[in-house]
Amino acid sequence: MKACVDIGGTKVAVSLAQAGSTDLIARQNAPTAKTGDHEAVARQVMQLIEAACAEAGVPVSQVDQVGVSSAGPFVLREGAIALATPNICGGLAGPDRGLPNDWTFAPIEAPLAARFGRVRVENDAVAALEAERRWGALKGEDHCAYVTWSTGVGVGLCVDGRTLRGKNGNAGHAGHLFVSDDDNEALCGCGNRGDVESLVAGNAIARRFGVEAAELFGAAQQGDAKALATVDGLCRVMGRLLYNLTAALDLSRISLGGSVFWHNRDFLLPRLQSQLDGRLPALTDGVPLVAAGLGDKVGDYAALALVD
Amino acid sequence: MKACVDIGGTKVAVSLAQAGSTDLIARQNAPTAKTGDHEAVARQVMQLIEAACAEAGVPVSQVDQVGVSSAGPFVLREGAIALATPNICGGLAGPDRGLPNDWTFAPIEAPLAARFGRVRVENDAVAALEAERRWGALKGEDHCAYVTWSTGVGVGLCVDGRTLRGKNGNAGHAGHLFVSDDDNEALCGCGNRGDVESLVAGNAIARRFGVEAAELFGAAQQGDAKALATVDGLCRVMGRLLYNLTAALDLSRISLGGSVFWHNRDFLLPRLQSQLDGRLPALTDGVPLVAAGLGDKVGDYAALALVD
Structure with missing residues (x-):
């Protein structure tokens, strides 16, 4: 059992x-x-x-x-x-x-x-990566990442067919990378100011813009110009993270999940993909961003993927 | 032979x-x-x-x-x-x-x-990484990077004891990451604007500041305030790259070489280390930046490290 x-x-x-x-x-x-x-x-x-x-x-x-x-x-x-x-x-x-x-x-x-x-x-994002590689959108992929865009931002990484772990099993803490100088006052739970999670995570959206993520994305999808500009700013940050991972690790596919992404996936995917396309083509050509194949069940399968 | x-x-x-x-x-x-x-x-x-x-x-x-x-x-x-x-x-x-x-x-x-x-x-930075792991400053390190700061910026990565290669053997092209918004007009050879290499590489320094790297670092070391401020800006960009690699991959040590770094290593090391220290301590505590153990011979040993 x-x-x-x-x-x-x-x-x-x-x-x-x-x-x-x-x-x-x-x-x-x-x-x-x-x-x-x-x-x-x-x-x-x-x-x-x-x-x-x-x-x-x-x-x-x-x-x-x-x-x-x-x-x-x-x-x-x-x-x-x-x-x-x-x-x-x-x-x-x-x-x-x-x-x-x-x-x-x-x-x-x-x-x-x-x-x-x-x-x-x-790490939960690493476990979700393994679930996506076994049963989801990353089947057969040896160079890939799973990115969760939720209350926080988490990443699981796989290169050359192996999940990356690092010195203490913390590889994939890429939500705490610096990719831009937007709003350097944004304070992350980790103590950083201006890292990806402090700028785009679900709780950061509420704190930075005074509006819940769901409300912001709803307004943007209905064409509200200010909300659209805010969402484009979020996608620029998240897109640069996805580009950075692809370029640093020569990935072939990234699967995305998490509540912020999942509820707005059709709206967000092309905006994120446009941050990847055309940049350093030898690394990014033909690299798709896709919605998690396990959908909103990816968390349920994550721990299961860790046992035989 | x-x-x-x-x-x-x-x-x-x-x-x-x-x-x-x-x-x-x-x-x-x-x-x-x-x-x-x-x-x-x-x-x-x-x-x-x-x-x-x-x-x-x-x-x-x-x-x-x-x-x-x-x-x-x-x-x-x-x-x-x-x-x-x-x-x-x-x-x-x-x-x-x-x-x-x-x-x-x-x-x-x-x-x-x-x-x-x-x-x-x-890749030459990957080969240099392997040389540093065999004979240099990364002996015994299973989670490490070699970073060359030279005409360009190159990176070799090792996680869980294995050199990362990626889908086309291009893992480590981390010189083309975005880590800040400094000078978004800076054009990289890869076509990116504002990536690390476009901001801090040897040829970028000459283009952005109208002064050769050697002259800039010489003035900074003699206390010229404007040159010092410029060097601090370069170290902020390079330091964020080193932090990003450490946090994303849970590395335990990074060795640096390349002509820009090597000729100014004693001056640069503490400035770069200060960009790592205190950030996300669970990932960065006790992670040293060190000068390449093979010194300016690291390039000579790089190809040798690829054969038995």
Whole structure:
């Protein structure tokens, strides 16, 4: 039995899947644990796995593989991945965040591995990349990226047929790249000013323009000139990120998802593609931007992609 | 016997090395062939290998491995790497470049493989990366980059212990990333306006500021306020590129070379490091920028690193 765990800053969800199956069953979820000691998140995951097993009527001892798709970044502690996620660990971002703990990291791989054996922890965008490569719009692609444009901006990268991980498993934190000088006062959750996420993420749109993302894109699609200009500015930033990834890594395809993108995908895709086309043609010719093949289910399949 | 080939826009150089040796012998060079049909560069390389063999007193038939470190980008033609280098192929950039040919590509891997068997062609910055990993400042590093700051800006990337290649072997063309909006009129050889290379490369400095790079850095080091401000602007752009690579790929170390950097390395290193330090600490903490361990010999060892 496989346990599929999705850890976000707001919510933790766990599902089960039989060996050889892609049917997710017995889904459980709860608000992300943020009080007590820094093993609270790992304990919560174990409790949710127990609850899922109870619902499915299988003994917990049958769980022999755990895939964890989590918001990052990660740090290594004694060789095992721990979460260093600013939305979970109150000791990272300081008291301004108002989190009810002072954790600088939250162990995850070590406690789960001690109980369940095989555990694989990946950044949620990396896990979504693997899901898109197995079942979605990136099948057969050896040089590709999955980009989520949502509350934040996350990226999973694959070059030469291998998912990139990096020194602490944080490769793909490309939402924190600098691609322009627009609005250098925009403050990102990571502490940067003016990086991609601080300029275009869902929560940045609300903060920068005083309007929810859905409302802004709705107005732009109805032809409102000011909203259109704002959206073009957002697409310039996101498009430069997509171009940068393509040029730096010689990618052949990028798949996009996330709530901001997904609800406006037909409107956004040509605007983003125009930021790629014609730039450094030896690198970008014939490189398509496409909507996630798994659609709005990409998050559900992400953790499943991490287990066999 | 190994043949080590270095192809630049100005010059082609060939050396030989005995199996198991890192001594480069019988060096030959000539201005890069740019007339005749598009196999002229490959023919020139073969002639230089023949000349080197004659000088070393070994039959050409003993050459059983060829490493080619070349200016990029590359394209694949019938599965083999060909050069699509704007400084060599006159058909790419149009008549403004004044090149005496209309090549859109120049075959290199196929003709050399037909004659010598084992051939490996890599971008010159990728080859330099491999040299730095074998003999230089990146020994033992599995997540690292080599960045050359010279007439152009080139990058070789290694993540999870593997050199990144990409769909056409062009991964690492990070000199063509957009990291800021400084001087959007700056035109790069690749056609981009305002990418890193168009802003900070040696030839860009002369064009943008009307002063040779050596003169600019000399004035800055003597405390000239205007020159210092200009250099700080260059370091901001180059530093954002180095930060972007570190954050996107979770690197642990970056080694730098190239004539612009090398002649001013003690002056530039702390200025570049300050663009990395403190940004997204989970990704950048303890990531040092270092001068190339192979010093100004890194180019000589680059092609050698491509053969066993």
